[in-house]
Amino acid sequence: MARRKKKAEEHNNTERWMVSYADFVTLLFAFFVVMYSISSLNVSKLQSVSSALSQAFTVQQLLENQPKTEPVSLFEQPPSVAEPLPLESDPYAEVEKRRELSAAIVAEQEKLSNASKQFEDVLSPMIKENLISVNKHDFWIELQMSSQLLFTSGSDELSQRATDVLKLIAAVVAPLPNAISVEGYTDNIPIETAVFRSNWDLSASRATSVVHELIKAGVDPLRLSAIGYGEYHPIADNKDEKGRFQNRRVTLVIASQAFSRYGASDEERAKLLNLQSSSTPIKKP
Numbered sequence: 001m002a003r004r005k006k007k008a009e010e011h012n013n014t015e016r017w018m019v020s021y022a023d024f025v026t027l028l029f030a031f032f033v034v035m036y037s038i039s040s041l042n043v044s045k046l047q048s049v050s051s052a053l054s055q056a057f058t059v060q061q062l063l064e065n066q067p068k069t070e071p072v073s074l075f076e077q078p079p080s081v082a083e084p085l086p087l088e089s090d091p092y093a094e095v096e097k098r099r100e101l102s103a104a105i106v107a108e109q110e111k112l113s114n115a116s117k118q119f120e121d122v123l124s125p126m127i128k129e130n131l132i133s134v135n136k137h138d139f140w141i142e143l144q145m146s147s148q149l150l151f152t153s154g155s156d157e158l159s160q161r162a163t164d165v166l167k168l169i170a171a172v173v174a175p176l177p178n179a180i181s182v183e184g185y186t187d188n189i190p191i192e193t194a195v196f197r198s199n200w201d202l203s204a205s206r207a208t209s210v211v212h213e214l215i216k217a218g219v220d221p222l223r224l225s226a227i228g229y230g231e232y233h234p235i236a237d238n239k240d241e242k243g244r245f246q247n248r249r250v251t252l253v254i255a256s257q258a259f260s261r262y263g264a265s266d267e268e269r270a271k272l273l274n275l276q277s278s279s280t281p282i283k284k285p
Contacts, residue, residue, distance in 0.1 A: 104271050108256050109138060115172055115254065116141050122168045132165075139256035143169065147186075147206070147248035154191060156205040158213055166210065169252065170217030179223050179260040180214070181253040182207045187244035188231040204228025210250055 116136040126132040131149040135142040150162040158166070173180060184203035196202045207226040215221050236243035258272030 108258070108272060111176070112136070112139070112141055112178075112254065112256065115176060118172045119143060119169070122172065123165070126165060139259055141252075141254040143252040143254070145250050145252070146245070147250065148245070150210070150250055151206060154193070154196075154202070156196075156202065156209050158209055163213060166213045167217045170214050170219050173214075173252075173254060174218045174220075176254065177223075178254050178257060179225070180219070181225050181227055181255065182210045182214075183227045183229055183251040183253065184210075185229050185233060185247060185249050185251070186231050187247045188234070188238040189244065199230040200228055202228075203230050206250055210252075 113136065116134055119134045119141070120127065123132050123134070126145075126149065127134065131146045133144045135144070145165070149165065150158055152159070184205070184207035186199040186203050188199075191199055191202055196205065204226065205228070207228055211221075211224045211226045214224060231238075231247070234243070234247045235249075236246040238244050238247060256272065257268050
């Protein structure tokens with residue numbers, strides 16, 4: 001039988017008291033440090049604390065002497081009304097001005113467009129014969145008539161057919177307030193007779209004859225003007241007869257009120273052209 005090993009004898013530690021003693025000495029050292037720090041007096045800090053306490057008690061005393069008021073809840077305060085900032089110009093006025101201007105321009109264009117359609121309807125037979133053409137623009141209508149339809153060669157007397165055509169034209173333009181310019185044109189072949197010294201005289205006399213016939217048909221003479229351009233604004237080449245035939249013509253221009261010298265007030269023209277009219281009205285002759 002194997003021998004059992006003897007258990008090692010337990011060692012008895014006799015130095016544990018030194019740990020406790022060291023802890024006690026550390027605590028005792030800390031205690032004396034704290035006591036020393038408390039015992040040292042800082043005069044400047046003491047004065048600062050004393051001054052702060054004195055001010056605090058003074059403010060408290062003043063508050064106690066003031067009359068007491070009930071606290072007002074934020075929800076019970078009347079709502080504040082924000083005052084509108086003054087503007088140098090009213091933006092709504094500018095918008096309204098542009099709206100009125102746009103409406104006036106649209107109305108003017110619609111009026112001229114309707115007149116152009118009426119010309120095309122009543123003058124349809126002459127348009128098919130290439131004796132009359134109707135040209136519609138945004139601010140005027142150009143009604144171009146061949147001299148062959150209106151006059152005999154070298155004359156300013158209107159034919160019977162021309163009189164009938166001008167009556168149809170007068171029925172369309174008479175209700176309109178627009179000014180009408182009657183423009184006479186010739187070819188470049190010179191003319192010199194006892195009646196007409198040049199193509200200037202012939203073109204102006206033909207335009208005047210058309211004006212007189214429109215007045216007879218009921219068009220207000222205040223709206224009419226006669227202009228002679230002679231041979232100086234051709235629309236075709238004067239080298240051949242076909243071109244000269246196209247250049248011999250009379251043109252009626254029904255102008256928008258915005259571009260009319262007569263037949264519209266200064267305020268109406270300024271409105272259509274988006275201009276500020278003069279404060280002093282221009283006297284019309």
